[in-house]
Amino acid sequence: MRHPPRSVLAAVAGAVALIGSVTVPVVTASGAAPACSVEYSVTSQWDSGFQGAVRITNNMAAMSSWSLAFDFAGGQQLTQGWNAKWSQSGTTVTAASESYNGSLATGASVSAGFIASWSGSNPVPTSFKLNGTSCNTAVEPSPTPEPTDPAEDGPPVLRASGNKLVDADGATRRLLGVNRSGGEFMCVQGRGIFDGPVDDASVKAIADWKANTVRIPLNEECWLGLPTIDPAYGGANYINAVKDLVAKVKAHGMTPVVELHWTYGQYTGNSAGCSDVHASCQKPMPDMQYTPSFWASVANTFKNDRTVVFDLFNEPYPDRATSTTTQAWQCWRDGGSCPGIGYEVAGMQDLVDSVRGAGATNLILAGGIAYSNDLSQWLTYRPADPAGNLAAAWHVYNFNTCANESCWNSTLAPVAAQVPLVAGEIGENTCAHGFIDQVMKWFDDRGLSYLGWTWNTWDCSSGPSLISSYDGTPTAFGTGLRDHLRALNG
Template identity: 80%
Template sequence: MRHTPRLSRMFALLAGVLLTAGGLTAPAVLSTASATEPAAPGTASAAPPPVLRAEGNKLVDARGDTRRLLGVNRSGGEFACVQGWGVFDGPVDDASVRAIADWKANTVRIPLNEECWLGTANIDPKYAGANYRAAIDELVQRVQRHGMTPVVELHWSHGQYTGNSAGCHDIHASCQKPMPNARYTPAFWTSVARTYKDDPEVVFDLFNEPYPDRATPTTAEAWTCWRDGGRCPGIGYEVAGMQDLLDAVRATGAKNLVLAAGIAYANDLSGWPRHAPADPADNLAAAWHVYNFNTCADEGCWNRTLAPVAAEVPLVAGEIGENTCSHGFIDRVMKWFDDRGLSYLGWTWNAWDCSSGPALISSYDGTPTPFGIGLRDHLRALDTRKATTTS
């Protein structure tokens, strides 16, 4: 029965978020589409996704069977709200989520914006606070009703950074920042964890693509910043480290599976084993991203840097993609990960032009781009809903 988690979730969404550091209170108004309304007639109600936990270097379900997270990212929740025109980019109704399931995906990663979730004053109230949280939760529930695992992750965050590789000079959450901030991000994860702590099917991805290495003088300092936060060299705001964020999640009592991505835009895991945050719930996995234009984009690098991590903890490639409007590169990535029984998610389920970025679809009915054909056909060839047999 899944009614209890949804009731707890409703109370968490209605309760709002008090930001003591900023003196702000999230809007107390819930959107007209209730987060707890039952599925509409004709919508899917597949078997619920499994509750996953890290066991050794595998993800396992309640029976102890090995599982893999295989699917897509659904971008939009990180940028539309802060840009002031919506919550999502394109439809997130039942038909559009069913189209993802029709690719035989078993996971959907949902990028979020911390200011929109918390309801800070710079965001249009129509797309902030309780309204934003309700819209996100409706998508989470649709993903679950189609038998897929939702991964909620922090993509855009507060904090002014003007240094090397700055995506913007805005203090607000209008682009990727090198690290999460101590002012809002722990409050964000406290709220998210309270919302979903009674729904252990939901996976938490702490921070999209850390890149403290672009700011700090040395890689060693970057990894220390990544784990411990504080006043990191080259970053003008106080940083919340991965340990801070994990502590915020676990302090709520949430035992959900948590992912922590490495540095260099999540493409470098070389220091992950030595700097992994301590998890009292022992339910932590490493996250990694790869595109054809990244530094670590060949099997030699994967063998040197990924294989040792994957030997110790579960490894999830939260984003895989290429800017060629083809799929030759991700074919190699998927083979390397398949051979080791690892997880991967394609970027991104948005109807954009694949020649300008890694867009999997040209229509929300699931029509693939030439890039998306590779992922779609590969997922359909795998039995993604069952435990893997790879040891």
């Protein structure tokens, strides 16, 4: 989506059903609070693996970093984890704090999750140590597992299976939520990192709409910390801020989608957003100079957390620069020297290769041409993915070309029959929700995914904007999405 003017902006095959959690409760001696407590839960289990979570509460002096250690007694093997640096040596598993969650005040808690394999039996660890201090926990799981709050356990690991998104148990999932704009433009304008608050309360407000997904647009120059970016808003500071927002989104049980929105490369042709070579507007295609490096870095950052979804490039529009649709789709997939574009283009295949080359198997979304509104030849030109974990992304607004059921039936339905389809942006500039109501019904009828643009307090006629306040107060437009999500997931 194009933004308002700056003045306005002040998986596992063979999985079985979810078994619920097995939680190790906290034990206190004679009512005395333990030095630390750990709640360990098995949130789902299948024939060869399981997903677990730990919730650590510190009752000692405040600490600036933490490390939790425990032992697997049944031969379990850690495979990946999130919200901590996870490792295993022999039977001992260690979860060390990340830079964004190391501070743990007295009485404060932090949660982290992991996936591990098991065979034969899956006994619960019997002892835990936080920074070398023993934590008091019971040694036996509850005989009757109780369901846990999904927000505590984090979002599912998703993968493409046929034309569906499925979790580790093989259950079909949908991505339903919002976009949280700001990370793509504030930093390059020297005004900060995010537009508006991204504290826990503001993220909880999104979850209160019963959203299960938050898409987070990014800027490649800010992530890479290029010299033109104020260091306060670029490089490590930018990356840590993104990681912190991802952690908050996950803490409320929602799937984070990190997406590349603004990129480098000078384009002054048809429909140019700006004449600037820097990443200060939407370009027709990613650039070979920086975008593969961006995705290699993002993939390395999140490859051990497969709950994070990667959206390769916001809204490609090589069709506005090239003379034929075939040239546009070839440019979209293969990049290189594209007609009408003055810089070397990174195609979708280049970006898939960058992600997979970093060792990340996370779900990838790839939007089509015409600002991601045209998927007519997506199946013909889809990039090869060695991980087989690729979905199609599509954007629609009431002013787009493909904005009616006839077009959806002819161009979207064939794609949705073969691969998962995610409408990464839906919206209208009428400050009403009649159009997105039609979109949501079409997608609901087919079990597909969609995300509203955008969770920012802009003028809904120039944004469009879902909210008038970061406490979740909706605009007239946002009311349609909020009420619909609550009806679906309430």
